[in-house]
Amino acid sequence: MKKGRMICFVALLGVLAACHSPGNEEERRVENLLSQMTLEEKIGQMNQLSYEARDVDKLEQGVRKGEIGSLLNIIDPQEINRMQKLAMEESRLGIPLIIGRDVIHGFKTIFPIPLGQAASFNPQMVEQGAKIAAAEARSIGVTWTFAPMLDISRDSRWGRIAESLGEDPFLAARLGAAMVKGFQGESLAGSTSIAACVKHFVGYGAAEGGRDYNSTNIPPHLMRNVYLPPFESAVKAGAATLMTSFNDNDGIPASGNGFLLKDVLRSEWGFDGFVVSDWASMAEMIAHGYAADGKEVADISANAGVDMEMVSATYINHLPALIKEGKVSQTVVDDAVKNILRIKFRLGLFENPYVNSAATSVLYADEHLQAARQAAVQSAVLLKNDNAVLPLSLKQRIAIIGPMADAPHEQLGTWVFDGEKEHTVTPVKALNTMYAQVSYKYEPALAYSRDLNKENFQKAIAAVRQADVAVVFLGEESILSGEAHSLADINLIGVQSELLKAVKSVGKPVVLVVMAGRALTIERDLPYADAILYNFHPGTMGGSAIWDLLFGKENPSGKLPITFVRHVGQIPMYYNHNNTGRPARDGHITGWKDIPVEAWQTSLGNTSHYLDYGKDPLFPFGYGLSYSSFDYSNLTLSSNQLKPGGTIEVAVTLTNSSDVDGTEVVQLYTQDVVGSIVRPVRELKGFQRVCLKGGESKQVTFILTADDLAFWGKDMTLRAEPGAFNLWVGGDSNATLKSKFELIN
Numbered sequence: 133m134k135k136g137r138m139i140c141f142v143a144l145l146g147v148l149a150a151c152h153s154p155g156n157e158e159e160r161r162v163e164n165l166l167s168q169m170t171l172e173e174k175i176g177q178m179n180q181l182s183y184e185a186r187d188v189d190k191l192e193q194g195v196r197k198g199e200i201g202s203l204l205n206i207i208d209p210q211e212i213n214r215m216q217k218l219a220m221e222e223s224r225l226g227i228p229l230i231i232g233r234d235v236i237h238g239f240k241t242i243f244p245i246p247l248g249q250a251a252s253f254n255p256q257m258v259e260q261g262a263k264i265a266a267a268e269a270r271s272i273g274v275t276w277t278f279a280p281m282l283d284i285s286r287d288s289r290w291g292r293i294a295e296s297l298g299e300d301p302f303l304a305a306r307l308g309a310a311m312v313k314g315f316q317g318e319s320l321a322g323s324t325s326i327a328a329c330v331k332h333f334v335g336y337g338a339a340e341g342g343r344d345y346n347s348t349n350i351p352p353h354l355m356r357n358v359y360l361p362p363f364e365s366a367v368k369a370g371a372a373t374l375m376t377s378f379n380d381n382d383g384i385p386a387s388g389n390g391f392l393l394k395d396v397l398r399s400e401w402g403f404d405g406f407v408v409s410d411w412a413s414m415a416e417m418i419a420h421g422y423a424a425d426g427k428e429v430a431d432i433s434a435n436a437g438v439d440m441e442m443v444s445a446t447y448i449n450h451l452p453a454l455i456k457e458g459k460v461s462q463t464v465v466d467d468a469v470k471n472i473l474r475i476k477f478r479l480g481l482f483e484n485p486y487v488n489s490a491a492t493s494v495l496y497a498d499e500h501l502q503a504a505r506q507a508a509v510q511s512a513v514l515l516k517n518d519n520a521v522l523p524l525s526l527k528q529r530i531a532i533i534g535p536m537a538d539a540p541h542e543q544l545g546t547w548v549f550d551g552e553k554e555h556t557v558t559p560v561k562a563l564n565t566m567y568a569q570v571s572y573k574y575e576p577a578l579a580y581s582r583d584l585n586k587e588n589f590q591k592a593i594a595a596v597r598q599a600d601v602a603v604v605f606l607g608e609e610s611i612l613s614g615e616a617h618s619l620a621d622i623n624l625i626g627v628q629s630e631l632l633k634a635v636k637s638v639g640k641p642v643v644l645v646v647m648a649g650r651a652l653t654i655e656r657d658l659p660y661a662d663a664i665l666y667n668f669h670p671g672t673m674g675g676s677a678i679w680d681l682l683f684g685k686e687n688p689s690g691k692l693p694i695t696f697v698r699h700v701g702q703i704p705m706y707y708n709h710n711n712t713g714r715p716a717r718d719g720h721i722t723g724w725k726d727i728p729v730e731a732w733q734t735s736l737g738n739t740s741h742y743l744d745y746g747k748d749p750l751f752p753f754g755y756g757l758s759y760s761s762f763d764y765s766n767l768t769l770s771s772n773q774l775k776p777g778g779t780i781e782v783a784v785t786l787t788n789s790s791d792v793d794g795t796e797v798v799q800l801y802t803q804d805v806v807g808s809i810v811r812p813v814r815e816l817k818g819f820q821r822v823c824l825k826g827g828e829s830k831q832v833t834f835i836l837t838a839d840d841l842a843f844w845g846k847d848m849t850l851r852a853e854p855g856a857f858n859l860w861v862g863g864d865s866n867a868t869l870k871s872k873f874e875l876i877n
């Protein structure tokens with residue numbers, strides 16, 4: 133064939149290939165289906181309703197008429213198939229439903245709450261947990277989860293911090309992307325994949341006062357540098373959907389924020405999935421005082437870029453008129469419907485709309501339970517271990533005390549719609565099954581965490597007297613964290629601290645095991661516990677994990693994903709804070725009792741600290757102990773200058789100076805010393821879980837690039853600014869092993 137014709141032939145092949153690349157084939161299918169749809173059918177796809185048994189007749193009719201595009205909270209596989217059959221065979225165009233459910237940290241097999249999973253600093257483990265949750269959920273017909281929740285929060289008064297991945301955008305971005313990959317697998321059409329839904333877009337975790345649903349006041353730079361990055365990371369990881377948040381930020385409710393939903397999400401990030409509102413968050417713009425009525429709600433949200441409305445039904449009721457009046461264009465509706473259809477095609481729902489209920493159940497599969505146990509092991513944080521009280525010996529006689537020692541419902545934590553407490557392995561249950569040879573006496577002393585009845589304290593004391601060690605299980609019932617469950621006082625609730633003190637008064641070693649949905653203020657409890665193992669509600673297998681850790685079969689490796697404050701009045705207190713013009717220094721008083729009488733006005737240091745609680749938290753971000761001892765040395769940089777497009781290799785020697793094999797989460801922090809806007813005193817830029825045998829040393833390396841240092845500066849552009857940088861590597865955000873480098877133009 134002549135060269136000229138060969139070039140044409142190859143070009144033609146290219147064009148044909150392009151026409152039939154999966155992306156174009158998908159778009160062809162979307163456009164083709166859209167072209168057949170009536171306006172009512174299009175608006176029907178934008179309408180999601182909750183499955184309530186009492187409304188089944190109405191729901192069936194709506195599905196038949198193509199007025200419903202999605203159902204949530206339907207989990208019976210037969211019922212899902214029945215409703216899907218109505219959509220596929222009795223609606224005019226046979227468009228399948230997408231079935232949504234809150235599968236937040238497991239479907240049936242419950243993993244630690246996300247705040248706990250964040251303590252693992254282990255993206256692979258987090259991805260595995262999401263993969264297992266997806267397999268269980270899809271096996272019964274759920275094809276869409278409302279997770280991961282990537283709201284950055286710096287406030288443990290906020291009940292939903294339990295669902296978050298903590299205070300740091302770098303950690304949340306990596307773990308959030310891992311969750312998306314776990315839920316969605318290699319292909320959304322996979323039989324074990326479900327669509328992720330990154331939420332709550334955006335800034336919900338900055339609720340003023342830590343009070344849920346409250347207003348947020350996040351300025352543009354903070355929005356760009358802290359609250360948006362985890363969502364961008366999840367979108368780049370291929371997240372199929374996003375959910376708008378309840379909060380108004382700077383006076384604009386998220387379900388009406390076109391800048392975020394169109395300029396940022398679509399134009400900047402190239403997101404091509406769909407956006408769903410949160411539960412009635414659209415209609416709540418009336419309560420916000422941002423819309424006068426349902427019709428204005430539909431107008432605002434449709435034009436802002438919300439594709440699907442969760443349960444408040446303003447689209448189905450008002451969009452036809454709004455389009456007729458020209459207030460909402462046909463293009464807006466078409467774009468929304470295309471986004472929804474695109475995900476339904478990707479999920480393979482047109483080809484495989486039904487649940488194969490004859491398939492072997494994967495619910496609570498043993499490998500799922502084992503993965504949940506391992507997740508609980510890695511999510512636990514050892515906060516204190518004086519005199520090496522831990523690990524315990526199997527020969528010790530143990531007094532098991534406290535309301536969380538055998539609390540199968542509470543141990544699962546918040547947002548557990550489908551996990552069953554009957555499957556929970558509590559600490560008491562685990563001891564009986566896994567460590568049957570251990571001698572123990574169990575005395576809860578309190579029936580539940582809020583129980584104020586102290587009459588059984590004496591029984592607890594008596595049990596401790598006959599034991600070698602007391603293990604006291606305290607914390608929060610599940611209901612005390614999660615949505616709408618904010619607390620102004622985050623001490624151990626009720627009389628739990630009194631119980632701990634009473635147990636310690638016997639004079640035996642005391643191990644405190646906490647199960648909670650937040651970073652409680654436990655400073656007042658510290659003197660009465662020789663060791664503290666902190667678990668953010670550890671899920672189905674938490675009991676097994678806890679004893680494996682307490683007996684040393686497993687070595688704690690968790691690190692705090694959230695700062696533990698000394699007093700609730702210090703909130704918000706977080707590691708990546710600005711320095712201020714008057715940074716507090718060591719040496720200031722840390723309690724009002726230290727103030728001299730008639731102290732001179734300026735004698736206490738005019739810097740940013742509290743007279744009563746000083747400048748420091750109780751435990752910093754990234755903190756966590758191990759049974760091993762890890763030492764850091766020989767911090768070296770491949771260069772003291774980072775050039776544009778270049779890299780710096782950061783190397784450190786990590787030594788396990790104990791004889792106990794263990795895992796350390798090595799953390800890398802940088803500081804941009806001078807910027808066009810004020811920069812945080814430290815920012816996490818890398819972390820690695822490193823396993824070392826007793827006595828072993830290993831060089832750990834990180835690669836830094838200029839992109840890693842980029843931030844949204846004064847001119848609101850994203851770039852790294854030349855200048856001096858500090859760098860630390862260590863086992864928490866107070867790392868002292870320090871170096872410097874310069875970023876040059």
Ligand code: GLC
Pocket residue numbers: 234278331410411615
């Ligand atoms: C809730 C939550 C959201 C959840 C949705 C559906 O109010 O804010 O996170 O996914 O409604 O249950």
